[in-house]
Amino acid sequence: QKLIDREYTMDESGNPISKEIRFESTAMRLLMEWQHENTDLCNQELDEQLRGIYSKLEIYAIRFCLILQIIRWTCDESSLDFIDETSVRGAIELIAYFRKTAQRVQEIIHESYSLEGMPTDNIKLYRALPDDFETAEGIEVASTFGMSPDSFKRFLKDNREKLFENYKHGKYRKITSL
Known part of the structure; x- marks a missing residue:
């Protein structure tokens, strides 16, 4: 309800004006470190489909940071002045879960493919x-x-x-x- 009841400003056409929420400096450093690690994993990955997934995870990480910050704000655990380190760490954990799930799915696909018709x-x-x-x-x-x-x-x-x-x-x- 807190999010729905939040006041927002409108432009002259009656459209809501977006509020920009920047990253706290330590949160930005943490996110950038993770992005470098993700890029390295992407470059080392042999499976083309996993490489594509890893690339998408980078975009999802930023979205997860924002979502977690808003969730924490609605629970009165943080502000909406900036995205903090706690939200970034949470997003990185979520991404790790999705990465492992994608890897497991690819393993299952490869295993079933590799076993087909093999003596x-x-x-x-x-x-x-x-x-x-x-x-x-x-x-x-x-x-x-x-x-x-x-x-x-x-x-x-x-x-x-x-x-x-x-x-x-x-x-x-x-x-x-x-």
Whole structure:
């Protein structure tokens, strides 16, 4: 009710005039630090969809700051003179929740996609491989499943970006856990 009953000024056309609420200096520094970290995460992310989500989170963070500040004002916990550090910290926590949720959704999508049509032997081989390995190590593990070196290399090539990240020549990292 406090928000609805709030007085506002009108321009000569009868339209409400927006009130600008700036960030407190420490809150702005905190938000900028988070934005730099978010940019780094975005630049490091291999999944294109997650990169897009991380970019949107930056816009949402600012909106969440404002929403939290207004909520706290309606509960008489803050003023509307500026957005403070408490609201920024709350927004960062909300963003962390949404980021983790987006990551989990992407993992589920990748897992179901990666498992589709994959022979049981290949799933067993994938599970037997270390999380981080060189081609030679993978060939050794594949041989215990009766797979030739050429077949293993083809398995790597066919599943690159789906199951494996080829982060350096001859070095692979599992992307998902089956």
